[in-house]
Amino acid sequence: MESTGVYWIREYEVLEQRAFEVILVNGRYAKNVPGRKPDVSEPAWLRQLYSCGLLRGSFRHDAEIATLRAYLRQRERLVEYAAAHIQHMQKVLIEMNRQLHRLVSDITGATGMRIVRPIVARAILTCWRPTVNSSIETIRTALVVTIGTNMSSR
Structure with missing residues (x-):
């Protein structure tokens, strides 16, 4: 999940409560990776970049x-x-x-x-x-x- 503004917080908490492993990615890092990412397939694009090691998860407090x-x-x-x-x-x-x-x-x-x-x-x-x-x-x-x-x- 990409962290942009405060919009991600509630979705992050809901997914975390339902035992999903959620990785929060800084939007600046995702933007700097070359390639096209249409808004519709953004989660798949972020997952692909993360699995290739091009993105790392941000620290999140409990x-x-x-x-x-x-x-x-x-x-x-x-x-x-x-x-x-x-x-x-x-x-x-x-x-x-x-x-x-x-x-x-x-x-x-x-x-x-x-x-x-x-x-x-x-x-x-x-x-x-x-x-x-x-x-x-x-x-x-x-x-x-x-x-x-x-x-x-x-």
Whole structure:
């Protein structure tokens, strides 16, 4: 089986679970071998190249290690997304002329969030218009529950 992108992973796992001996081949090595390989007969072409010794199987971790690596990659991606969102928060605060980054080193920490929550709640309340179906008191109550701050000082 040729490894191109992520498309091969599920098929590889299914074949492996059904006790097939699956050899994973790097697509770059298969492409560098001279000769024609139409897409229809690609598996036969790869099998022929492998049996002649022109291709070698790629290393593949066992299922437990592969699962752990997938979790670690996902965690790394989520940490990157969180960092981007924190930067967006800092940018909006700066645009609101709130220089919070000069007071606290981490705006998502306990102190930073105690400062940010009332700012957000007050900004939401200032957007209220009489055409909104909910009363300002209903919105204030929802913000107290959702954001977790006391809105009575508005």
